[in-house]
Amino acid sequence: MRISIFGLGYVGAVCAGCLSTRGHNVLGVDISAAKIDMINQGKSPIVEPGLEELLAEGVKTGRLRGTTNVSEAILASDLSMLCVGTPSKLNGDLELDYIEEVCRQIGTALRDKNERHTVVVRSTVLPGTVHNVVIPALEQYSGKKAGVDFGVAVNPEFLRESTAIKDYNFPPMTVIGELDKASGDALEAIYAELDAPIVRKDIAVAEMIKYTCNVWHAAKVTFANEIGNIAKAAGVDGREVMEVVCMDHKLNLSQYYMRPGFAFGGSCLPKDVRALSYRAGQWDVDAPLISSLMRSNAVQVQKAYDMIDNHGSRKVALLGLSFKAGTDDLRESPQLELAEMLIGKGFNLSIFDSNVEYARDHGANGHYIKNEIAHVSALLKSDLDKVVAEADVIVLGNADPRFEKLAKQVPAGKKVIDLIGFMPERTNGAAEGICW
Numbered sequence: 056m057r058i059s060i061f062g063l064g065y066v067g068a069v070c071a072g073c074l075s076t077r078g079h080n081v082l083g084v085d086i087s088a089a090k091i092d093m094i095n096q097g098k099s100p101i102v103e104p105g106l107e108e109l110l111a112e113g114v115k116t117g118r119l120r121g122t123t124n125v126s127e128a129i130l131a132s133d134l135s136m137l138c139v140g141t142p143s144k145l146n147g148d149l150e151l152d153y154i155e156e157v158c159r160q161i162g163t164a165l166r167d168k169n170e171r172h173t174v175v176v177r178s179t180v181l182p183g184t185v186h187n188v189v190i191p192a193l194e195q196y197s198g199k200k201a202g203v204d205f206g207v208a209v210n211p212e213f214l215r216e217s218t219a220i221k222d223y224n225f226p227p228m229t230v231i232g233e234l235d236k237a238s239g240d241a242l243e244a245i246y247a248e249l250d251a252p253i254v255r256k257d258i259a260v261a262e263m264i265k266y267t268c269n270v271w272h273a274a275k276v277t278f279a280n281e282i283g284n285i286a287k288a289a290g291v292d293g294r295e296v297m298e299v300v301c302m303d304h305k306l307n308l309s310q311y312y313m314r315p316g317f318a319f320g321g322s323c324l325p326k327d328v329r330a331l332s333y334r335a336g337q338w339d340v341d342a343p344l345i346s347s348l349m350r351s352n353a354v355q356v357q358k359a360y361d362m363i364d365n366h367g368s369r370k371v372a373l374l375g376l377s378f379k380a381g382t383d384d385l386r387e388s389p390q391l392e393l394a395e396m397l398i399g400k401g402f403n404l405s406i407f408d409s410n411v412e413y414a415r416d417h418g419a420n421g422h423y424i425k426n427e428i429a430h431v432s433a434l435l436k437s438d439l440d441k442v443v444a445e446a447d448v449i450v451l452g453n454a455d456p457r458f459e460k461l462a463k464q465v466p467a468g469k470k471v472i473d474l475i476g477f478m479p480e481r482t483n484g485a486a487e488g489i490c491w
C-alpha cells in the first residue's frame with residue numbers, strides 16, 4: 056500500500072521503517088526539514104535499536120522517502136497515518152495543536168484529490184477527539200464528507216521505546232477504531248500479515264482503549280512500587296512477593312476482577328485493604344494508591360444510590376443483598392450498604408435475596424440477620440415477581456442468574472439499574488448500567 060506518515064518522531068519513524076521493510080511504499084512527512092534530510096539519507100532521527108538499518112534499507116530499495124510537502128504526500132498515498140505529538144498542557148489537558156494543524160494541512164490537500172483517501176490517527180488522543188476535532192477540521196478544509204468521500208480510523212500504537220521494532224512486529228493485538236467499514240478494511244489490510252488478533256471497534260472505544268492500557272500500566276507500576284515499599288518496611292523483599300503474585304494467571308493476572316461494575320465487598324477484600332493501609336501508615340510508608348481504594352469503593356456505592364435517587368420514584372426493589380450471588384455472607388456487602396442508605400433516606404424498599412432469606416430462617420447467620428439488621432431483614436420478600444411488580448426502580452444487585460432477564464427485557468414502565476453487567480449492550484433507556 057502507499058502510505059504517508061505525518062510526524063517522524065518515535066512512533067512515526069518506527070512505523071516508517073517497519074512498513075517500508077514489509078513492502079509498503081512509505082512517504083514520511085515532518086515539519087522538521089532536518090528530520091526529512093536524515094530520513095532521505097537513511098539515517099534515524101531517533102535512537103532506537105535496529106531502526107537505522109530498517110530506514111536505510113527502505114531508502115535503498117526506494118520504498119521510503121521523506122518530504123515536507125503535504126500535498127505531494129497526500130496525492131502519492133492511499134492512506135495517511137498521523138503520528139504527531141499530543142503532549143500535556145500545563146493543566147494536564149491534552150495539547151491538540153499539532154493534531155489540529157496536521158488535519159488542516161491534510162484537509163486542504165484532500166480538496167484536490169479525487170480518489171478515496173483514509174486518514175488514520177495513530178497519535179494518542181482522548182475519546183471524542185476524532186469526532187470533535189479531527190473530522191471537523193478535515194471536513195472543513197477539504198470540503199468533503201468523512202466516511203463518504205474519505206475514510207477515517209484510529210489505530211492506537213502500543214510500542215515501547217527501546218523494543219519498538221519487536222513490538223511492531225509482535226504486537227499483543229491491533230486495535231482499529233473505524234468510522235465506517237471501508238476505513239477499517241483499508242487499515243486491516245496493512246496488519247493482516249501480523250500474527251496478532253485484530254480488534255475492530257467504534258472510534259471512541261479505540262481511543263479509550265489506548266488510555267485504559269497506559270493508565271493500567273501506570274497503575275501496575277505504582278501498585279508494585281507501593282507493595283515494594285510496604286514489603287521493605289516489613290523486612291520482606293517486594294520483588295520476591297510480586298514474582299509469586301504474577302505467577303497466578305487465574306486470578307491475579309487475568310480477566311477476573313477486571314470488569315467495570317459494582318463495589319467490592321465480602322469478608323476479605325475490604326478488611327485486608329484496610330489493614331495493609333493502616334499498617335503502612337504506622338510504618339510511615341506513604342501508599343496513596345492502596346490507601347485510596349476504600350474511598351474509591353465508597354464512591355461506587357454512592358454512585359448507585361445517586362442513580363436510584365435521580366429516577367424520582369421512591370418505590371425501589373433491590374435484587375441481591377449479599378456481596379456475591381450464591382452466598383448468604385453479608386459481611387461488608389456493598390449491596391447491604393446501599394440498602395441502608397436507601398432505608399435511611401426513606402425509600403420504599405423491597406429486597407429479594409433467596410440465600411439471605413434462607414440464612415435468616417435456617418442458617419448460621421440467622422441471628423445477625425434477624426437481630427442486628429432487623430430493619431433490612433424485615434424488607435426481604437420471597438416472591439421475586441411480586442417484588443418486581445411492586446417497584447418502579449429495579450436494582451440488579453448481584454449476579455443471581457434469575458435477574459438477568461430483567462436487564463434484557465425491562466418490564467413495561469419500570470427502570471432497571473444494572474450493577475452487574477447483565478445488559479447485553481449499553482443503553483440509557485429503561486435499563487441503565489452503573490458504569491456503561
Ligand SMILES: NC(=O)c1ccc[n+]([C@@H]2O[C@H](COP(=O)([O-])OP(=O)(O)OC[C@H]3O[C@@H](n4cnc5c(N)ncnc54)[C@H](O)[C@@H]3O)[C@@H](O)[C@H]2O)c1
Nearest residue numbers: 062063064065066084085086138139140141157178179212
Ligand atoms: N513515544 C512512544 O513510545 C509512543 C507510544 C505510543 C503512542 N505514542 C503517541 O504517539 C504520538 C507521537 O508520539 P512521539 O513520541 O512519536 O512524538 P514525537 O514528539 O517524538 O514526534 C512527533 C513528530 O511530529 C512532528 N510534527 C509536528 N507537527 C507536524 C505536522 N503538522 N506535520 C508533520 N509532522 C509534524 C514533529 O516535528 C515530530 O517529529 C503521541 O500522541 C504519543 O502519545 C507514543
